[in-house]
């Protein structure tokens with residue numbers, strides 16, 4: 001089946017076209033620059049940008065795939081979680097295309113997209129694996145079965161800030177531009193990761209093993225900067241040391257989950273999986289433990305349309321019943337499965 005996927009949960013307007021596990025074409029627009037002077041995404045600006053970009057991006061993706069509207073067999077759109085007004089633009093567009101083309105609509109969970117996108121580069125997922133989803137709004141360790149059919153099991157999530165949120169907030173403390181993750185990644189190349197020992201949150205033996213917490217780490221960075229306020233901040237060293245603390249914490253817990261749950265595959269996905277140090281440390285630790293690491297190319301780690309088309313493609317091929325066109329968006333939906341709304345409950 002040829003599936004059109006639409007993603008508008010945050011500040012990226014992404015459209016992808018996937019057929020039987022193959023990415024035929026995609027297109028991406030971002031309103032990132034319009035948010036930079038506010039230091040974070042402004043929902044109203046993001047929603048308006050989606051409204052302008054969604055139709056042209058669908059056109060682009062079709063052109064790149066070399067197909068027309070008549071070739072589309074199903075439409076998938078992010079139905080949550082995300083910024084309410086932003087999600088609604090893409091979902092409404094998805095409904096309109098589905099209705100106009102007379103094809104089924106799937107309202108998919110954004111985080112399922114982060115996981116499913118890996119199949120476009122590395123083939124079908126194994127029957128079960130541990131997944132670490134690390135993004136701007138989420139940090140979750142999961143047990144995945146068949147992504148299209150099985151419920152997702154949460155081993156642990158973050159008690160406060162997401163890993164990506166911590167990158168963005170620490171970048172702000174360091175006077176680095178939005179979005180902070182890529183900026184920290186870049187400047188950390190020139191820093192010493194051992195310069196400062198920041199805490200590895202929730203890693204002591206009496207802590208819940210798969211639970212995360214990043215707001216204390218952000219505060220530790222803020223305190224360190226305050227304490228050394230009389231000298232110029234060694235930005236590269238602070239960035240590298242902070243990044244090391246995050247990478248160490250994430251990979252320690254992911255490897256523990258693989259070991260405890262006898263999983264031979266670790267799926268590392270979401271925007272923070274684009275981080276060079278997180279990727280490198282995960283590779284090393286997975287290799288040492290004999291675990292197969294699957295991580296998408298950096299451009300597919302951050303939000304895009306291909307990830308949503310990938311979920312739709314899995315759902316169609318698994319014969320999962322589509323959604324009704326009166327499906328409503330849920331800005332804070334917890335990840336239970338590929339569809340935002342599980343029809344079996």
Ligand code: ATP
Pocket residue numbers: 009010081082110134135136137138163164165167168179180181182185270271272273274275276301302303
């Ligand atoms: P969610 O998926 O939880 O709804 P989101 O869609 O906004 O959140 P993503 O697009 O998956 O998040 O990822 C964006 C986040 O990833 C931002 O916090 C950004 O700073 C972070 N990020 C992107 N690239 C990197 C990088 N190279 N290093 C660290 N963090 C990064």
Ligand code: MG
Pocket residue numbers: 010011012303
């Ligand atoms: Mg974004």
Ligand code: FE
Pocket residue numbers: 110114135136271302303
């Ligand atoms: Fe995302």
